[in-house]
Amino acid sequence: MDSIDVLLAAHRAYLLGWNIGEAGDLDLVTYRSDVPHPPLNGVLRLVGRDPADALTEARRRLDGVARVWWVGPDSDAGTVDALASLGAAPVITMPIMAVPIDEASAAPAPAQVQIAEAADVDEFVTAYARVSGIPPTGVPAAIARERSFAGDGTLIRLAGRLNDGRIVGTAVAWLSHGVLTLYYVGTHPEYRRQGIGTAMTRAALDLAHERGIRTASLSSTVAGESVYGRLGFRTVGTYRLLSF
Structure with a gap:
């Protein structure tokens, strides 16, 4: 399985694909989409730079937008404590999970759901906004950013549809740095607990495997850790995440 450094680099590449602001240098990597949704604006990495100076600079670059600071294994040790001492507040802990695709469990889609690539960006973004927390007022900006996405990799949008054409499940497959990273895996509330989200994940794994990708990764909530674990994902x- 690919190293965690590769997984983190692929994650940075995806979020930088949303960036319309300053990305900065390797010591302080930021991205800004202007979508009013914290995970779509923030800091990705802090290495070898004074935290107080970095915090001041990050606040300047991201002024006026909802944002988060991702502190992962690619940031300096002690970054969380340093930022907290400067006023940043913890938001959530997210396990980084990965699986060799060859070892992932099967997960067929429910009979009433067909999974295929989504061609209509507006429809797809509107569908994933509903389950990801993007407010209705932010959907137009999210659509604009999706249309202008310019990350270092290949982005594939998967939609799970009912027989009448309605999208009830979504997944974004991001192929970069030789790995698959998953985003926006979700199911509309009234269709949850039917295996749709698991099937969306498995469909993305199959698609990536067909393209020669051997490792899949995602950032889960703690609550979702057991769900992905049943597919074979393991926390690595x-x-x-902190607000600032």
């Missing part, structure tokens, strides 16, 4: 690291 942790992100601590």
Whole structure:
């Protein structure tokens, strides 16, 4: 399985694909989409730079937008404590999970759901906004950023549809740095607990495997850790997210 450094680099590449602001240098990597959704604006890495100076600079670059600071294994040790001492507040802990695709469990889609690539960006973003926390007022900006996405990799949007064409499940497959990273895996609330999200994940794994990708990764909530664990994903690291 690929090293965690590769997984983290692929994650940075995806979020930088949303960036319309300053990305900065390797010591302080930031991205700004102007979508009013904290995970789509923030800091990705802090290495070898004074935390107080970095915090001041990050606040300047990201002024006026909802944002988060991702602290993972690619940031300096002690970053969380340093930022907390400067006023940053913990938001959530997210396990970084990965699986060799060849070892992942099967997960067929429910009979009433067909999974395929989504061609209509507006429809797809509107569908994933509903389960990801993007407010309705932020959907137009999210659509604009999706349309102008320019990350270092290949982005594939998967939609799970009912027979009448309605999207009830989504997943974004991000192929970069030789790995698959998953985003926006979700199911509309009224269709949850039917295996749709698991099937969306498995469909993305199959698609990536067909393209020669051998490792899949994602950042889960703690609650979702057991769900992905049943597919074969294992925790290989942790992100601590802070608001600032």
